[in-house]
Amino acid sequence: MKAKQRPLSPFMIGPYYRPQLNSIMSITHRATGVFLSVVSAPLLLWWISAVSNGPETYAAFLVFMGGWIGELTLLGCLFSLSFHSLNGVRHLIWDTGRALDLRSADVLGWVVLAGTVVSTAILMGLLL
Amino acid sequence: MSLVNPLARARGHGSAKEGVHHWYAQRASAILLVFLVGWLVYSMFRLAGTGHAEAVEFVSNPINAALLVVLLVSLFYHAMLGLQVVIEDYVHQPAVGVVLLLLTRAGAYIGMAIGIIPVLKLAIGA
Numbered sequence: 708m709k710a711k712q713r714p715l716s717p718f719m720i721g722p723y724y725r726p727q728l729n730s731i732m733s734i735t736h737r738a739t740g741v742f743l744s745v746v747s748a749p750l751l752l753w754w755i756s757a758v759s760n761g762p763e764t765y766a767a768f769l770v771f772m773g774g775w776i777g778e779l780t781l782l783g784c785l786f787s788l789s790f791h792s793l794n795g796v797r798h799l800i801w802d803t804g805r806a807l808d809l810r811s812a813d814v815l816g817w818v819v820l821a822g823t824v825v826s827t828a829i830l831m832g833l834l835l
Numbered sequence: 836m837s838l839v840n841p842l843a844r845a846r847g848h849g850s851a852k853e854g855v856h857h858w859y860a861q862r863a864s865a866i867l868l869v870f871l872v873g874w875l876v877y878s879m880f881r882l883a884g885t886g887h888a889e890a891v892e893f894v895s896n897p898i899n900a901a902l903l904v905v906l907l908v909s910l911f912y913h914a915m916l917g918l919q920v921v922i923e924d925y926v927h928q929p930a931v932g933v934v935l936l937l938l939t940r941a942g943a944y945i946g947m948a949i950g951i952i953p954v955l956k957l958a959i960g961a
Contacts, residue, residue, distance in 0.1 A: 737921055740914070740917045740918075740921070741917075741921060743914065744914035744917065744918055748911065748914060749946070751875075751907075751910075751950065752946060752949050755894070755903070755950050755954060756953050758890045758891055758894050758953065758957065759894070759953030759956055759957050760953075761887070762886075762887040765886075765887040765890065766887070788872065792872065795865050796869065798865075799862065799866065802862060830876065830880075833880050833883070834879065834880060834883050
C-alpha cells in the first residue's frame, strides 16, 4: 500500500522561512557545540598530556599554540566557548519558563551576540 | 552517581520510554560547566606566558586536580549528549547513525580517561 502524501513541515533554514535571529542562533549553538566537542576538548586533553609528559612536550604545545594555526584554533575555541556559554544561559532562562515571548527572545539574542563579540575579543587579548 | 532526581524518575516516562533523563542531564551538566569552564578559562589566563613548571604546579594542586577531573567528566558527558542529539536529528541512515552514536559514546569515555589519568599522575606524584 502506498503511503498517503501528507504535508511536510518545512525545514526552518531554506527558502520557506525568512532567516531570523532565533533560528540562526539555534543552528550556531549546535555548530559551536560540535566545534567545542571535536576541537576544543581534544585541545584540552593535549594540554593536560603535555603538562604531564614533561618540558619538551609542553614546549612543543606552546610552539603550536603560538603559530598562526594555533592562534586561529584558539580564536575558534574562544568564540565557540563564548557563544555556546552565553546562549546556553539564554536556553537555561527559557527552561524556567521566562522570556519566551518574541521580543524578549530577540532582545536576549542580541545581548548574547554582543556579549560573544566582547568576550571573544577580551579573552583573545588576554591570552595572546 | 545519578543526576536524575527521584520525582523525575517516578513520573518522567513518555512515549520514548526514557522520560526526561536526557533533557535533565544535559542541563544539569550545563550548569556545572558554566562554573567549571569559567574557572578553567580564568586559570588558563593566569598560566598564559608562564612555563612548564607553573603548569605542573597548577595541575598537581589537589583542589585544581579534583576540579579538573570533575570538569573532564561533565565536559565529555555534556558533549556526548549534545552530539547524540545532532546525530539523531541530521543522520538519516539508521546504520550510520548507530555507528556514529557508538563512536560518540566511546570517544567521550576515552576522552575522560585520557584526561583524568595524567591529572591523577601529577596530583598523586607517580
